[in-house]
Amino acid sequence: MRPHDMGTLFDEAAAGGARTVFHLDRPFDIAPEAGTRWTVAELADLVRVTAARLAGAGVRPGDRVAIVKDNHWDYDLLACAAVRVGAVPALLSARLDPEDLRTLLTRLRPAALVTTSAVLARCGDASPPVRVTVDPAAPGAVHLAALDASRPCPPVRRPDDDPLVIHHTSGTTGLPKLVVHSTRTLVHTLARFEAVRYPAVGIRRDDVLLNAGAYAHGRTFCWTAVVLSAPPAEVVLLTGDDPDTADPLLRAHPPTVVEALPASYVRLRPLTTRLDNPFRRVRLYISTYDAVHPPALRAYLTASRHARPLWMQGWGQTETGPLTFRFHTRRSALAPDAESTARRLGRPVPGRTRLRAVDPDTLRPVPRGRPGLLLVRTAALALGYVAEDGRWDAKRVGAWWSTGDMGVHHRDGGVSVLDREADGPAGLSCLRTEDILEERLPQALECVVLGAVDGDPLPVVVTADGRLDPDAWEEATNGLPTLREPAVLTWDDVPRTGTGKVRRAVLARRLTGAGLAGTGRWT
Structure with missing residues (x-):
């Protein structure tokens, strides 16, 4: 269909x-x-x-x-x-x-x-x-x-x-x-493209799909069109990300395909180490919305008993839908350079998306391999912003549209995202630094690096109990650019969006009294 x-x-x-039979973790509110x-x-x-x-x-x-x-x-x-x-x-x-x-x-x-x-x-x-x-x-x-x-x-x-x-x-x-x-x-442009039973990454008729999403956001509306058009055997829907609440439902209906918010992957990760973990049958993991750091990739891919599980990481925005795809395997997640390649988000979707990197000040193209502001051309581009026509028009650059992300368009056509332009300080990728810190701090649930207007970036380390061993921190930052002493918080201390993303501007103001390091021109 x-x-x-x-x-x-x-x-x-x-x-x-x-x-298809749909299984809910709680009844519908309606x-x-x-x-x-x-x-x-x-x-x-x-x-x-x-x-x-x-x-x-x-x-x-x-x-x-x-x-x-x-x-x-x-x-x-x-x-x-x-x-x-x-x-x-x-x-x-x-x-x-x-x-x-x-x-x-x-x-x-x-x-x-x-x-x-x-x-x-x-x-x-x-x-x-x-x-x-x-x-x-x-x-x-x-x-x-x-x-x-x-x-x-x-x-x-x-x-x-x-x-x-x-x-x-x-x-x-x-x-x-x-x-x-x-x-x-x-x-027509997004859902129809996805609602095809592609080998390996398409929905199969015998699949059990797990969605742990933020249902107010655009991804799940598109997903709804897809899952009704290429129906699987079962769909499991989680509304929260508490592992103990989710565990019985996932054990009763162990999924073969998982799509979840990056924050939900973090919160549900303890299930991957439990005896007879509920992710044992998964052949495909899907992530969108935000960065997923290497330790989470590794935990879920190794939890699956499937011979060759895949992780499909999509990069895109509400305004554009998916722009690039990257696949991780168990082998790539375990590779020694996994943290350094995690920001490689794949290539533009062939025949559907075009990307280029430009100087954010002059808007002139930069050579392949050099950082720039990422622009996109896609037929899936939204119609505009409600009551903010000027803001929408300001993000148009001729036939191109600004994503507001700083990144690198590599010579092989692949794309790496470094930071949101509003977030990042010059000369440092906050996202890559976060990858390295999470790799070196197994006790961290999440690491966030906030670019400061004045001075060195501020790292925020999220742990279960709000504590961090000073010696572990000193070892983790060996060889990294100079960072301030970390703010150590619990998960609930961190302001988040409806998709579980860290509200970086709010967090920066709360901890430093100042905003982020970027200009914010392209947000």
């Missing part, structure tokens, strides 16, 4: 005979009494019912519908229901700071807000007149389940180039942008 209309996606998959096991036909009915309820709340074709709730895949079911009635869903993470959430809602000016009572209390005057909650106790709002679902709600079609969905960027360096995609850019 080739995905096209996200409003009828589940209907078409059910009509096509898809027999169907809390319906359990944790779902068929495609049952999901199609849930989307139809939800669409009818949204229409009953007053949602009309062309309206924007903001969705802000706890992390779960029903973000995408709500989005498909909104698409079905002709509206444009805008998916916002409930982990946004209240001020940022109110700013984004003000920019969106949605006709309706689907949320929880807790989030509604944080929205203040930015919430629209139509407020629908997925929990029953919310003054000034109507409970989703109380809305009439009996009236027929036929799907509303839209032109392929009209706005389809709005997602926000991660916001590691500041306020997230609101990115608008169309059916052509997100479904």
